[in-house]
Amino acid sequence: DQRITSADLHNECTGTHTGTSASAPLAAGIFALALEANPNLTWRDMQHLVVWTSEYDPLAGNPGWKKNGAGLMVNSRFGFGLLNANALVDLADPKRWKGVPEKRECIVQDKSLNQG
Structure with a gap:
């Protein structure tokens, strides 16, 4: 510990x-x-910055790590790993970080539920 x-x-x-x-x-x-x-970072930007800059390696010896659909290692106990303050702040620099696109919502109606 x-x-x-x-x-x-x-x-x-x-x-x-x-x-x-x-x-x-x-x-x-x-x-x-x-x-x-x-100062222009949004809550969604912060989520992405955490994901892209967290460090998996120091915690790799713990069980439960899986590669997600984006090819990143994730764990139900440790998320994407340890926060790396230097990497996160460096990536947040407006010269580097251009923000994430607007969130999109897709709604698909399951027609099988409407059949009696």
Whole structure:
């Protein structure tokens, strides 16, 4: 288990901070850096930046990794891997990131349900 050094409830340093209570604020900080680099990012841009810049290799020894339809490794426990702040912020730079296209919705009616 990797741990994060942080301040604890008693304003002291702790080196045993783990889990989602550690990862959520870390991710929020990384996303803030990306938004500082490119204030025009949308929530969909952020999703794509996370997917394209996360690192699978450090977690590859854990079970459950599968290659998805886009050829990327994904895991039900680890998503696309560890966030890479440097890679995410670099890719978010408006000189590099042109945004994702508008979301499209396709609705297909299942006619077999209408047959009595």
